Amino acid sequence: MHNNAVIKLENIRKVYQTGEVEVHAVRGVSLDIARGEFVAIMGSSGSGKSTLMNTIGCLDRATAGEYYLDGVAVSALNRDELADIRNSKIGFVFQGFNLLSRTSALENVELPMLYVRHSVPRHEQIERATKALELVGLGGRIDHHPNQLSGGQQQRVAIARALVNQPALLLADEPTGNLDTQTSIEIMGVFQKLNEQGITIVMVTHELDIASFAKRNIIMRDGQVVSDKVVENRLDSATQLTRLREAHQSVKLSA
Amino acid sequence: MRVFATFRIALRALRRNKLRTLLTMLGIIIGVTAVIAAISIGNGAKVQVEAQVASLGQNVLTVFPGSFSTGGARGGWGSRSTLTAEDAQAIMREVDNVVAVSCEIRDRNQVLANGRNWNTSMMGESPDYLSIRAWGLTSGAMFTESDVRSAAKVCIIGKTVADELFNGQDPIGQTLRIRDIPFKILGVLQSKGVNFFGQDQDDTVVIPYTSAMRRVSGRDFLSAILIQADKAEHMERIQTEAAAVLQQRRGGREPDFTVRSQLELAEMATATAKTMTLLVGGVAAISLVVGGIGIMNIMLVSVTERTREIGIRMAIGARGRDILLQFLIEAVTLSIIGGVLGICGGILVSKIISAKADWPTVTSNTSIVVAFLFSAGVGIFFGFYPARKASKLDPIDALRYE
Numbered sequence: 001m002h003n004n005a006v007i008k009l010e011n012i013r014k015v016y017q018t019g020e021v022e023v024h025a026v027r028g029v030s031l032d033i034a035r036g037e038f039v040a041i042m043g044s045s046g047s048g049k050s051t052l053m054n055t056i057g058c059l060d061r062a063t064a065g066e067y068y069l070d071g072v073a074v075s076a077l078n079r080d081e082l083a084d085i086r087n088s089k090i091g092f093v094f095q096g097f098n099l100l101s102r103t104s105a106l107e108n109v110e111l112p113m114l115y116v117r118h119s120v121p122r123h124e125q126i127e128r129a130t131k132a133l134e135l136v137g138l139g140g141r142i143d144h145h146p147n148q149l150s151g152g153q154q155q156r157v158a159i160a161r162a163l164v165n166q167p168a169l170l171l172a173d174e175p176t177g178n179l180d181t182q183t184s185i186e187i188m189g190v191f192q193k194l195n196e197q198g199i200t201i202v203m204v205t206h207e208l209d210i211a212s213f214a215k216r217n218i219i220m221r222d223g224q225v226v227s228d229k230v231v232e233n234r235l236d237s238a239t240q241l242t243r244l245r246e247a248h249q250s251v252k253l254s255a
Numbered sequence: 256m257r258v259f260a261t262f263r264i265a266l267r268a269l270r271r272n273k274l275r276t277l278l279t280m281l282g283i284i285i286g287v288t289a290v291i292a293a294i295s296i297g298n299g300a301k302v303q304v305e306a307q308v309a310s311l312g313q314n315v316l317t318v319f320p321g322s323f324s325t326g327g328a329r330g331g332w333g334s335r336s337t338l339t340a341e342d343a344q345a346i347m348r349e350v351d352n353v354v355a356v357s358c359e360i361r362d363r364n365q366v367l368a369n370g371r372n373w374n375t376s377m378m379g380e381s382p383d384y385l386s387i388r389a390w391g392l393t394s395g396a397m398f399t400e401s402d403v404r405s406a407a408k409v410c411i412i413g414k415t416v417a418d419e420l421f422n423g424q425d426p427i428g429q430t431l432r433i434r435d436i437p438f439k440i441l442g443v444l445q446s447k448g449v450n451f452f453g454q455d456q457d458d459t460v461v462i463p464y465t466s467a468m469r470r471v472s473g474r475d476f477l478s479a480i481l482i483q484a485d486k487a488e489h490m491e492r493i494q495t496e497a498a499a500v501l502q503q504r505r506g507g508r509e510p511d512f513t514v515r516s517q518l519e520l521a522e523m524a525t526a527t528a529k530t531m532t533l534l535v536g537g538v539a540a541i542s543l544v545v546g547g548i549g550i551m552n553i554m555l556v557s558v559t560e561r562t563r564e565i566g567i568r569m570a571i572g573a574r575g576r577d578i579l580l581q582f583l584i585e586a587v588t589l590s591i592i593g594g595v596l597g598i599c600g601g602i603l604v605s606k607i608i609s610a611k612a613d614w615p616t617v618t619s620n621t622s623i624v625v626a627f628l629f630s631a632g633v634g635i636f637f638g639f640y641p642a643r644k645a646s647k648l649d650p651i652d653a654l655r656y657e
Contacts, residue, residue: 059570059650080574087572098567098654102271114260115572161571 005068006168006200007033007056012065014051014223025051026062027223033202035168038195040211041204043220050173052220053204057090057171058082070168087115091162095174097154099146099161106142109133109161116165132160136190152183159190163199170194172203176210182244188213189237213237258584261577265585268557269592276589279553282546283593283633284600287626289539291601294622296608297532299615301525308521310447310456312388314487316494318342318480318501321511336476337511340464342501343381343480350496352489353482355383360467361478366460367432368420368440375416376459377433379467385444387483395427395442398463406465411442413457431460436470438462490516543629546593547637554586554641565645566653579646586638587631594630598623 014026026048033039043049054060055067058074061082067074070089077085086092091112099108109129113120120128133142136156146154155175162170172191176184192213195201203214211217212235219227269276320338340358347356360379365372378384385397398409410431417426430437438460447456468475482497484490498514505511558565565578605616 054651057570059654080576083569083572083574086570092570094654098563098570100564100567103267111568112571115568115574115577165572 004034005032006035006037006070007031007202008066008068009056010066010068012052012055012062012067014048014055014060015063025223026055028065029220029223029225031218031225031228033200035200036195036198038191038201038213038215039203039218040214040216041202041218041220042206042208042211044206046222047220048223049204049220051223053171053173053202056169056202057092058085083115084117087112087117088165089168091159091165091167091170093155093158093162093170093172093175095177097146097151097158097178099154099157101146104143104145105133105138105149105157105160106130108146108157109164112161112165128164129160132164133157135163135194136160150183151179152186155179155183155187156190159187159194163194168200170199170201172201174205175203176205176207182241184210185237185240185244188235189241192237209235258580261581261584262588264581265588268561268585269589275553279549279589280546280593280596282549283543283590283630284546284597286539286543286546287594287597287630288600288604289542290536290626290629291598291618291622292604292608292616293532293535293539295601295605295616295618296535296614297528298617298619298622299605299609300528300531302617303615304521304525304528307450308517309389310450311517311520312390312481312483314484314490315387315517316482316484316490316497317515317517318346318482318497319513319515320476320478321513336474337505338477338480339475340477342504343477345500345504346480346482346497349500350482350493352485353493353497354485355381355387355481355483357381357384357387357481358464358477359384359479359481360464360472360474362467362472364433364460364471366416366420368426368429369422369424371420371422373416373419375413376454377467377471378459378461379464379472380461381464383483384461384481387481390447391445392442393445394425395440398441403463403465406469407463408436408438408466408470409441410438410460410462411444412440412461413444413459414446415455415458416460417443433460433462433471438466487518490518543633547590547633550586550589550634551637551641553589554582554638555644557585558582558641558645561645562648562653562656565648566650566656569648569650570654575646578648579642582642582645583635583638586642587634590630590634590638591627594627597630598626601626 009029009031012026012029016023016025029052041049041052051060055062058069062075065075069085072085074082074085100111106126106129109132110125113125113128130139130142133139136159138153138156138160141149141153146157149157176187179187188210191201191203205211212231212233214231215234216230217227218225318338320336343356343358347353357380362377363374364377365374381403382397382400385391392411395411397411398407402409412426412431420426420431421429426440426443429440431440432438444457450456464477482493484493494514494516501512502510568578602618605618608614609616
């Protein structure tokens, strides 16, 4: 089973030094996430979930503990090696989309391939980026710039960008934080579809209903995992969308 | 990381802020324009002076008599009447590597021919005079050594004299009267133009120095002795040895002559041009440095503005080096485009100065290459700090930056 673990955390601790005060953001988290899982990490602000997310995303290194990502011991890597790991093994989706403005959707999606160590031929870059955009349902808008796209569409571009290097892990930090309910459900639909195709997803959110689209929920408090269980009444995006439309319809009729 | 792709990113970033890009480049543009124009003007002056010095002849030294002084009144240089033809012969005989010597007598005289008259410079010279001054004849021939021995009444004339007196007719074989003495015209000199003292070198009549002494001026001393060395590197030694020979002939008396080298003359003439070039070049170099600081300033602003972009790039796998290269290439692109525009501007300004101010300019390829490399260097030097700052950013902080 350990061979199958994409993420293996062993007693991870993170201590920040802010002035004279030591802040213990993460206090000993051990966690296994297997290939093909869809995990939502929840918790209020200050629970340490963002810090844990940065550690899992190789943006930051833990103060203590061991972290294996796709079999690689990440704790021992230097700055450049972490950058390479982020490039090849992790796809990021952020709350604020974080697309490059005045750059087309296609070029945004091509970006991660620019930093691949063994360079990707130009025609393959275009081919892979186009495919990734088609996968998230934006095949017809590859030339659009972020300011010509809706929030949901921008997030889809970000997801396509995260997938283009075929990472072992898709990491989403509050992916629906800036989106309305319907678009949020649509994005969860994209996640569920990708997960069905075998992509491992770890998502941080503070919304319970969004977390219910995942297969497994982890709740954090004060830097520790307080709950880790399988979602029982899992929501399905297609059903939720239909329900939402019916609700809209009834509001209109009664008005 | 692929440099070409980075170059494309840099160009796009620069296109986004066209006005800012142009203003940033302006410092480099002005600096390089000034450098190229200054060097072109300096080179032009140098070439002109060199041409004028060369018109004096190849490797020429001149002996002038010293100043005449009697009873407290002192004459100027050349006023002494102590330089003789024997001095010239002694130099030719005793100093090595001297290929030719000419005795010179200068005088101004009214000349008549063809029913017209003209006041011109009369030069008494040896037959070697033309070879010393690297001066050719358009027609006819130079007088000979036997003409000198016999103080023959023969002459060659400059182009201005030919034009003024003969007005298009062939002067060869005609008679020219100097102080009523008839001289037969043997040849016409090629045009040499104005020398750097502003004299028309073509306004001259050359006769054997013996004829000038005995028949025209009635004096037995020379105005100068021209000495030609075989090679430039012997000139310094010849200068000393010629002075020693002349001093020896004068026994214990005070030296009453000066030996001047053409090199000294050339140095004097180019010194002014050099100073000007240095001055303008210095100002231009300062302008380049100021331009570089402008680039650094804008790059620092750009790094701050694009902190979030840097964070995104790092999150998706850009190494610090990739970010460094991106911003460095952007700075270098900025300075190189500025440099190229400056080179074009410099060439244009040189051409305008040539055309409007009638000042020759020579734009050398070396100055263009140096200006180009220098502007690239400015980009690297002043772009490095901001680029390094960008590459050292923490990805998490950069992503959170608002």
